[in-house]
Amino acid sequence: MTAHHNTALIIDDATTVRMYHRSLVEQADWIALEAENGVEALEKALEFEVDLILVDVNMPVMDGYSFVKALRTSDTLGQIPVVMISTEAQLVDKDKAFAAGANHYLVKPASPADITHLLTLLTVGEVQ
Amino acid sequence: MLLKKNQSKAPVADAMTVEDAMEKIAHPEAAQRREAAVTLHGEEGAVDVLADCLRHEERQSVRGAAVSSMIAIGSDDVVDFFIEQLRGDEADRRNEAVYALQQLPEQSSQKIQSLLSESEPDMRIMAVDVIRLLTIPEAHLWLRALLSREDHPNVIGVAVDRLCEIGSVDDLPTLEEIKARFVHDPYIQFAIDHAIKRIICLDAEEPI
Numbered sequence: 001m002t003a004h005h006n007t008a009l010i011i012d013d014a015t016t017v018r019m020y021h022r023s024l025v026e027q028a029d030w031i032a033l034e035a036e037n038g039v040e041a042l043e044k045a046l047e048f049e050v051d052l053i054l055v056d057v058n059m060p061v062m063d064g065y066s067f068v069k070a071l072r073t074s075d076t077l078g079q080i081p082v083v084m085i086s087t088e089a090q091l092v093d094k095d096k097a098f099a100a101g102a103n104h105y106l107v108k109p110a111s112p113a114d115i116t117h118l119l120t121l122l123t124v125g126e127v128q
Numbered sequence: 129m130l131l132k133k134n135q136s137k138a139p140v141a142d143a144m145t146v147e148d149a150m151e152k153i154a155h156p157e158a159a160q161r162r163e164a165a166v167t168l169h170g171e172e173g174a175v176d177v178l179a180d181c182l183r184h185e186e187r188q189s190v191r192g193a194a195v196s197s198m199i200a201i202g203s204d205d206v207v208d209f210f211i212e213q214l215r216g217d218e219a220d221r222r223n224e225a226v227y228a229l230q231q232l233p234e235q236s237s238q239k240i241q242s243l244l245s246e247s248e249p250d251m252r253i254m255a256v257d258v259i260r261l262l263t264i265p266e267a268h269l270w271l272r273a274l275l276s277r278e279d280h281p282n283v284i285g286v287a288v289d290r291l292c293e294i295g296s297v298d299d300l301p302t303l304e305e306i307k308a309r310f311v312h313d314p315y316i317q318f319a320i321d322h323a324i325k326r327i328i329c330l331d332a333e334e335p336i
Binding site for chain 1: 217219220222223226227249250253254257281282285286288289292313314315316318319322323
């Protein structure tokens with residue numbers, strides 16, 4: 001019997017950011033999926049079992065807020081924890097993220113400690 | 129006269145005139161507003177009404193038509209309007225503006241270059257986002273100049289990400305200098321290492 005690995009979906013239009021978050025996710029023994037925008041991410045989330053979503057705000061095609069709002073309307077995907085990771089550090093930006101349906105908000109560049117701490121909490125079911 | 133099956137013999141409604149469209153862009157029905165926005169495609173005198181529409185319109189179908197019509201006009205006023213939108217609070221409107229400016233490389237390039245020197249880091253990030261898909265040869269030099277003077281880690285992050293795609297071995301000293309300046313920032317260390325590796329591989333025409 002193979003061990004179960006949690007899966008994180010990383011959504012960012014910047015390749016380097018996706019690679020960086022992938023490296024942190026994989027160091028925590030999670031599986032990483034990647035998407036360049038909200039539309040591609042919804043397709044991936046429908047296709048694969050996803051335990052956590054890390055999403056940027058400013059992206060072409062579908063931005064992070066629109067993605068989270070769309071996700072929250074889905075019967076099948078609506079309960080997935082979402083961490084919004086943005087360059088925007090104002091309180092109003094965090095409020096917008098939470099209003100859209102995000103569970104947590106990190107300011108870029110997120111530290112390895114922040115990401116791995118979240119993954120650890122989710123692994124033991126303490127976030128949501 | 130041959131008639132195709134189901135071809136209607138009813139007279140076709142007259143197409144909306146530009147004059148009508150200038151008024152109907154504010155019509156209560158979204159279908160009328162959309163048709164008006166389409167009718168104003170490339171109409172230089174319609175910049176103000178299209179801009180006003182884009183400041184208030186919520187329907188995506190109308191917005192898409194208005195953005196296309198503005199891009200077809202492509203004047204300095206259009207570029208200035210979309211730069212104004214970059215400063216807004218709504219992420220989807222900022223992304224719409226980034227897209228529109230990317231469709232107008234000749235008209236927007238000099239203004240985007242000046243945005244790289246704005247005091248607000250979010251605007252510098254937006255400018256790099258526009259440059260991401262601007263097919264202008266100078267983009268690579270602008271990014272190198274930005275990186276040599278930039279102190280904000282998020283601006284550096286997006287600029288390095290872009291430089292991965294268009295940089296050359298001439299950029300390696302700048303990248304090494306930033307790596308030394310941001311020795312305690314794990315993301316910048318990661319991004320610079322990746323950029324250097326990728327540029328060297330691309331220079332040698334080897335897969336990364």
